[in-house]
Amino acid sequence: MRKLTRARCRNLWSSVAMLIGITVPASHIAFAQSAPPATNVGHGAKIADGGRGVPLAPDQKMELALKITQPFTVVAVGDLLEFQPFAMTNDPRTAGLVKRMREADITVGDFENEIYDFDNFGHAGGNLATKEVADDWVRMGIDIVSRANNKPTRAPGIWENFRQVERVGITHVGVARSLPEARMARYVATPKGLVGEIGVSADGGLDACCSGGQIVIVTPAQLEAVRAIRDSILSRRSEVEVPVADPVPEPAGSLSVFGVTFRLPGVDAPAPKATGAEAVYREVPPGPQDAYKNSLHVTLYQGVTAAQMATLREIARDSGHGDLHAFGTRFRIMDQPGEHSFDMNPADLKDILVQVRTAKQASDLLILNAHWHQNRYDFQAYSHDHFPADFEIAFAHAAVDQGVDVFVAQGVHTIKGVEIYHGKPIFYGVSNFVFQSALMPQGKGKLPPVPGRAETGEAGPAPQLAAGAEAAPEVPQDGIVGEHERQGFWQLKANLEALLVESVFNEGRLKEVRLHPIDLGQTPRPGSQVGVPRIPEMKVAKKILDEVVEYSKPFGTHIVIENGVGIIRL
Structure with a gap:
């Protein structure tokens, strides 16, 4: 390949200029013959302002x-x-x-x-x-x-x-x-x-008194002690504007509180279901096309007195101290029974x-x-x-x-x-x-199956009615009733x-x-x-x-x- 000398570059430029109809002044050609080649050697060694515009660690x-x-x-x-x-x-x-x-x-x-x-x-x-x-x-x-x-x-x-x-x-x-x-x-x-x-x-932490769940076998004395705990919680319902409803009736020898069902030996009956809110909003793993939510998960601790904690420890056969984790539930000593405390994940x-x-x-x-x-x-x-x-x-x-x-x-x-x-x-x-x-x-159509849940065809639990809440009026079997009634x-x-x-x-x-x-x-x-x-x-x-x-x-x-x-x- 022939080397592009300065003279050859000048001739090429003149030829291109003629082809595209540009007249190149003689002075420009003369300048091109005498101008030194462009170079960056010796430049850039000096910086006008070497300081940072933004600090590496800004003032927080x-x-x-x-x-x-x-x-x-x-x-x-x-x-x-x-x-x-x-x-x-x-x-x-x-x-x-x-x-x-x-x-x-x-x-x-x-x-x-x-x-x-x-x-x-x-x-x-x-x-x-x-x-x-x-x-x-x-x-x-x-x-x-x-x-x-x-x-x-x-x-x-x-x-x-x-x-x-x-x-x-x-x-x-x-x-x-x-x-x-x-x-x-x-x-x-x-x-x-x-x-x-x-x-x-x-x-998390939506459980309320007095739902059932895991069945725990207790002695007659322990059952009465648990009953006293539940009654001490229910006795405080007058302190709030909208208290929980009365507990669901249970067979003799069975009592539910804290999401746990305490029973005497030999009692055979299904445990009361979890409260509606806890069941309805229970989390399930997302499927491959589902979205993710920015959740702050919290853990509920049921508040009990020191004496009530001793009763629960005895039933759980736990000799420890501090918070108690037993029966799938967590307990914490608080000033009065029925208080809730939450730990953030x-x-x-x-x-x-x-x-x-x-x-x-x-x-x-x-x-x-x-x-x-x-x-x-x-x-x-x-x-x-x-x-x-x-x-x-x-x-x-x-x-x-x-x-x-x-x-x-x-x-x-x-x-x-x-x-x-x-x-x-x-x-x-x-x-x-x-x-x-x-x-x-009301919900319409058939929802896609939820991963990890059996399809029973049953409606989900309704939210728990508050004490004194009015039930829906009875409707004749052949009556026409709008959804909003x-x-x-x-x-x-x-x-x-x-x-x-x-x-x-x-x-x-x-x-x-x-x-x-x-x-x-x-x-x-x-x-x-x-x-x-x-x-x-x-x-x-x-x-x-x-x-x-x-x-x-x-x-x-x-x-x-x-x-x-x-x-x-x-």
Whole structure:
């Protein structure tokens, strides 16, 4: 190959220029003949500024702080148990709430129903909502929803749910195709900064008095001692708003408590079944196409007195001390019988907090949505507590310590208190924002089999009725009864009130919290309107806010009520 000398390059360039019709000035040709060859030798040894633009180890106090300095409002609402749209209403009681949601910088809620396109998706399910409900959420201004709750993560339905909210531009968090992805935050960009959210579901520990289970043979004296323990728990039912129902009758010589059936020798009868909530929400391993949920697993400890613990140790033939693990149940000495204590799974807790910290480093404002149903008491009906369990406080504090700016929870279908912790709001329970319980469809079609469960064809257990709850009316055998005539076990007044909460930030810190009470049916309504959120009349608003004030007292939260709104000023 001939060497490309400078003269040959000059001749080639002249030839190319002639071919394409370019006239090359003689001065350019002369410059090309005299210019030295380009070289980088001797350059780059000097750097204008050798310092780092970003430190190798950034200041974590700054990284975990709120980074949005402009005025910024976060609106959070609770469970979205919506089955038919309503947000386009001209009723000012509902339109006023929708207006607040739309005007916020970011609005979040909990994805509690099943949204399907019935014309193009044939899967069965429960809590079924038409696809237009997703469009309704957009009308409300909802930006992010958490699916980390006690609703199914089974395929193919879960992916249809996500297709519908993605179709309308809503971001979903808390459930994904792998556990690491489910634990991660997802983000929404706003004009004022990047907002992240993580969704977490507290799973386990739903047992309540007085379910049965493993059969344990005892002596007559031990059976009477266990009966005294159970009766000491049931004697406290008057302490709570919605207590458990009376125990299921059992044959002589048999007694169930703590999910254990204690029996005298020779008694032959089936043990009472587990409580409805524990059975319905029992976890099963996901199948290959199923989704994974960001779960914080908790272990329930049944509280007993020291004397009662001695009785249980004798039956278990355990000579140890401290907590007792026996009969498939865990016991812990507490001040009074019937208390609940929960331990968080340490691996879950660490993984979640790592992702919380990571998400805050990557975002300007971070929200955590928690979904929990655990009660503090064994004598309290499922999902009716107004105060957080011990682990809920510990988890909320740990999340804020790792960078969460707004912690909002729901699940329990009642209102809980508000805490301001290190300048950040913790809403322990905002209840249901939409609760169309009188429209809740019954399950339709045949569901796919659940891995690890036999197909018996039997309906699952119904949630445990609270003490004094009304059973469905008797219907003639040949009577025609609509599905919604038998609904209503969640229609206590405590279940038909909620909060829309506004967290107002400015100059990088929380300035004010506004608690807007919501009436979901405090006074009689037609079934088609039950659970549609409305601004309550002043008398009802004061009642709801007075309750929030009471529930917030353990945290020292100062709430003033002005014009039907609860205000926390910092």
